[in-house]
Amino acid sequence: MTQQLARPIGLLAAAAFAALPVTAALADSAGATLSEGDKFSEKTGQELYTNVCQACHMDQGQGAVGAGKYPALAKNENLASGAYPVYVILHGLKGMPPVGKMMSDEQVAAVVNYLRSNFGNDYKDAVTVEDVTGAR
Template structure:
């Protein structure tokens, strides 16, 4: 049975998509030190400090240094990101998601959300020193 040009083009597009997705995932895995990343038990994140939470929940898409990625999808950079100047912006996004970013609100406590947002806002080239509190997170939950 002969394939139509549109079927062939669709299959080539799908193959390219899968290659790019695999490439992005492999880059993230290669950039991380998987030997010391704890696995969470159950459906909530076990990690408590901001760096560990970043590595467990953010690094897979936004990359180890926060540079973001493009390929199968677009993952905006967090490094040197002026949108993080408003503390409410990343808190809301972590809690509720945005565009293709999933919601992490049901998987993290208020303390964990504050920790990962504070880490992101004070690392990766960002220098926003007004710390997010658990009360800030509760207000946006």
């Protein structure tokens, strides 16, 4: 194939790929979900934790210290009251951004309930969608 012909074909292929409609969340090379638009697409608490929270709070909720301090969520007594993590997710706190602005009330409740029942936390009183709506 001559170079004169290769260039137009490459441009056509790039244009065709760019024109494809994106209708669902995409996945990166590591398999992490990339949400579309300004809202997270994950539905379950575990999916939300894995794709939104885990980068800072780590895979087992152990937290981290480095460029910033990311508190441990594992065995965290601050999670005893469901209102606390709902507030922090919706409104942010110190270095924690208000990621709840990019979640529905259902998603916030799901991730809070996941945090409160995993990582050595055993809080049985579930946060409801109405709790989140009231805190928003």
